[in-house]
Amino acid sequence: MGMTMTQKILARHCGADQVSAGDLINADLDLVMGSDVTTPIAIQAMEKYGLDRVFDPDKIVLVMDHFCPNKDLQAARNCARVRGFANKMGISSFYDGGRMGIEHALLPEQGFVAPGELIIGADSHTCTYGALGALSTGIGSTDMAAGMFSGKSWFRVPASLRVNLTGRFPDYVGGKDLILSLIGMIGVDGARYKSIEFTGEAISRISIDDRFAICNMAIEAGAKNAIFPVDQITLDYLAGRISRPFTPVTADPDANYVCTIDMDLSQLRPVVAAPHLPSNVKPVEQYAGLKVDQVVIGCCTNGHISDLRQAASILEGQHVSPHTRCLIIPATQEIYLQAMAEGLLELFVRSGATVSMPTCGPCNGGHVGVLSDGERCVSTTNRNFVGRMGAKDSEIYLASPAVAAASAVAGAIAAPGEVM
Amino acid sequence: MAGIVFKYQDSVDTDVILPARYLALFQEKDLAAHCMEDLDANFVSKVQPGDFIVAGENFGCGSSREHAPIAIKASGISCVIAASFARIFYRNAINIGLPILECPEAAAEIQAGDQLEVDLNAGIIRNLTWNRTYQAGAFPPFIREMIDAGGLLPQLAAQKDN
Numbered sequence: 001m002g003m004t005m006t007q008k009i010l011a012r013h014c015g016a017d018q019v020s021a022g023d024l025i026n027a028d029l030d031l032v033m034g035s036d037v038t039t040p041i042a043i044q045a046m047e048k049y050g051l052d053r054v055f056d057p058d059k060i061v062l063v064m065d066h067f068c069p070n071k072d073l074q075a076a077r078n079c080a081r082v083r084g085f086a087n088k089m090g091i092s093s094f095y096d097g098g099r100m101g102i103e104h105a106l107l108p109e110q111g112f113v114a115p116g117e118l119i120i121g122a123d124s125h126t127c128t129y130g131a132l133g134a135l136s137t138g139i140g141s142t143d144m145a146a147g148m149f150s151g152k153s154w155f156r157v158p159a160s161l162r163v164n165l166t167g168r169f170p171d172y173v174g175g176k177d178l179i180l181s182l183i184g185m186i187g188v189d190g191a192r193y194k195s196i197e198f199t200g201e202a203i204s205r206i207s208i209d210d211r212f213a214i215c216n217m218a219i220e221a222g223a224k225n226a227i228f229p230v231d232q233i234t235l236d237y238l239a240g241r242i243s244r245p246f247t248p249v250t251a252d253p254d255a256n257y258v259c260t261i262d263m264d265l266s267q268l269r270p271v272v273a274a275p276h277l278p279s280n281v282k283p284v285e286q287y288a289g290l291k292v293d294q295v296v297i298g299c300c301t302n303g304h305i306s307d308l309r310q311a312a313s314i315l316e317g318q319h320v321s322p323h324t325r326c327l328i329i330p331a332t333q334e335i336y337l338q339a340m341a342e343g344l345l346e347l348f349v350r351s352g353a354t355v356s357m358p359t360c361g362p363c364n365g366g367h368v369g370v371l372s373d374g375e376r377c378v379s380t381t382n383r384n385f386v387g388r389m390g391a392k393d394s395e396i397y398l399a400s401p402a403v404a405a406a407s408a409v410a411g412a413i414a415a416p417g418e419v420m
Numbered sequence: 421m422a423g424i425v426f427k428y429q430d431s432v433d434t435d436v437i438l439p440a441r442y443l444a445l446f447q448e449k450d451l452a453a454h455c456m457e458d459l460d461a462n463f464v465s466k467v468q469p470g471d472f473i474v475a476g477e478n479f480g481c482g483s484s485r486e487h488a489p490i491a492i493k494a495s496g497i498s499c500v501i502a503a504s505f506a507r508i509f510y511r512n513a514i515n516i517g518l519p520i521l522e523c524p525e526a527a528a529e530i531q532a533g534d535q536l537e538v539d540l541n542a543g544i545i546r547n548l549t550w551n552r553t554y555q556a557g558a559f560p561p562f563i564r565e566m567i568d569a570g571g572l573l574p575q576l577a578a579q580k581d582n
Contacts, residue, residue: 192507
């Protein structure tokens, strides 16, 4: 029987010719990733059980991004602990300070992800790297500890949903609207335990940054991973980043899918996910005019250069509403420099926005833009759960950079067309 | 194991189980002190060792933070029973030795405050308040072995010593 892309990558990594949905396998890992939040627990667990070495220091990446630059003493101690572990184990890919970026933008950018590879990361949005045709999935700290020690992890081979993409995005509609619309359709557990595989003629018109945004939020539908086929857009992105050989996979024509969902991009509209679930997706017009205290543009979902360009195209010649704080967070130092070279950072500051260093920051209420009681935020991040960005009764509306920028100008939820 | 039930709805996410503002903490007792804080402010003061959480579909969705199952386990909860679990939470719970059972019928019928008795090995849930018995889904042998070893790392450590 034919295999999906995900199944082929798993088969290759466990030395099998064939795997099927439901099989439990032990697979060899190409990379293990952890953050300042999840790595301390993994280190503590390794110490507790006497796991005193790592399988390959060059296949471990540690990124200090959640509460960094160190937001308080506890965060500082956590990072110091991870730094000490990296030194002791000879792990050179330790990212802090000026090398730092949000992990899910940083790893692809720095060439840690190649098509066909199998990657686990102790952060749920590790599924982002499927944009490059890799199988990457989020796990917890104990799985990270086991992966760092043994270079292996256990997997239940997932069944797959296939999403067939046709048509073209209308103006001001992009990857974020696509994935929010899909989650709205199938629900927050619509792909639970499964993989999501994208196919269709429209893929050749979907940018790599849109693919990152789409795969990033697969976990919001409960998926193990999401994956795009490798094409020229992928190879163009990888050029200059990857020198090692890699072998992309393609799905077999007779691969078995739970179902196929057809999405015509030309039918998509700018949407928001209203509180408090990413599946609560509505046309932006439904909430138009609702006053907004804060706008966040950035994070691992939408902190890439094309996201910043999109925001800038709306903020240019406009000013952020005096009632609204607008915070812009380039995801990595490279993106920050690119935005600087293109004049975007100056444009943002002149339009009344605040530009932050790369950090996960407000996305999970860590620091840099935490919400007060009853405040409302339009955010390009990926979760709008209760209390996610701060106060328990604050509200998060998830949206694209275009909708977020338009809302910053209007001081209220707005469609991009309204402020242009 | 026996105790009373704390009942929650579908899609209880890890942000309400252990809010991100406490993620810099990682000692068990510190995490337990904030368990379920944004969903049920009375949970920490009411929970007794042996009690149960019973919830709907997709329990533990969202962030991969292991702080969430660690907080639940350290709070004294003996087992989480849900109609279904989000996949990362499912792995994390098994890996750290927090007992979980998947049982849609039990999740639908059991009410807050009910008295339960659970036989984990047999997957049998007895609701003593309503005199009902449920059979939870069995774990595959692969996972059963991990549970019996005390979790993923004790199992790895044992293999390392062999």
